[in-house]
């Protein structure tokens with residue numbers, strides 16, 4: 001994981017403690033399913049997540065651009081956005097509570113939780129590949145609400 005202030009660039013690093021102060025959970029987990037499921041089960045029990053699935057985006061994913069276009073504009077969800085990255089990488093741009101933009105670049109082994117109702121967007125990197133475990137409280141809650149222009 002690398003996090004920094006988007007308007008200042010990669011040298012303006014943000015640490016895990018600051019992310020935590022913003023309600024953004026970040027953890028490293030092992031990539032072996034037998035090893036990561038226990039910590040994910042604990043997170044599910046703690047936060048009331050009941051659904052788990054795996055999502056993958058890759059250069060050959062049908063309608064990749066249309067899928068990405070749903071999430072590359074600022075939005076919120078009624079549910080937390082929980083992603084544990086198994087392969088590839090991705091970018092979360094997340095607003096602070098005082099409306100500054102943090103960029104969080106995640107890779108395999110990174111678990112991130114973007115809290116419900118927090119403005120954010122998601123981008124693929126130039127590799128256009130990510131494979132993630134998702135956890136939900138309710139799949140119906142994981143629908144984007146877009147920020148007004």
Ligand SMILES: [Fe+2]
Pocket residue numbers: 071075076077081120121122144
């Ligand atoms: Fe989202």
